[in-house]
Amino acid sequence: MTYHNLILGISIYLLLWEHLPHWGSWFKRLIAALPGPLQTLYEQWRCPYCVGFWIGLALHAVTGNWLFPAFGQMSADWGLVGAVLGWVFDGLAFAVLNKTGVIAINALSYPALLGMAKKQEMYGDP
Template sequence: MTDVLNIPTLILGVSLHMLLWEHLPHWGTWFSRLLGVLPRPLQTLYEQWRCPYCAGFWIGLLLHAVTGQWFIAGFVQLPEFWGPAAVPLSWFIDALAFAALNKFGVLTLTALAYPAMLGHQAKEEFMAKMSAKSTDD
């Protein structure tokens, strides 16, 4: 399966999605200010592309354009009967497949993050109680 799918590209795509939609908005006010100066259509696109599938499609196209890497090697060459439509169609299909697994990756990380966060909070509360108890003694 690793010969078929470009896993490093998928990891990069999931990372980009997590960075742009789940982390940068919470790292101070600079990112929100940056979004605020963008033209309204770009602000709307940012808000609408929170969906890991929708954003994943565009991230997949962007990563393909930037790196020249295919997510699924089988789409490198489509049958000849597609003629000149083969290249854009193969990019489109490759980005759709990337989007599906990007969504799976983002949702999986989100699902794993919740119990991890609860465990971290429980540990912090326990440590605070233990610290308060030791100062009381």
């Protein structure tokens, strides 16, 4: 199992859906300027599993790395059908691990956010 694409995929998800919307209004204006169907896709792909599948496929296409190299062997054994199934299975596995990674990072960051809120409550905003 290779982790390079998975780490990159989790980072892409966190950046596009959890951080950029809070970094000023420029990103929201950018999303609002998109055509309606793309705005709908962005809103509906907030789920790290749903978008994780597509991020996994895109990263595989760009880097050529398989999350599980065994899926790459399917094309040698089954031909074109195996190649398509290998990509789909790799994308599905990526989606599960992407969602797991996002949940883990959010769980780890929650206590830090509570501590920051209590500090601001005690000492005021910096």
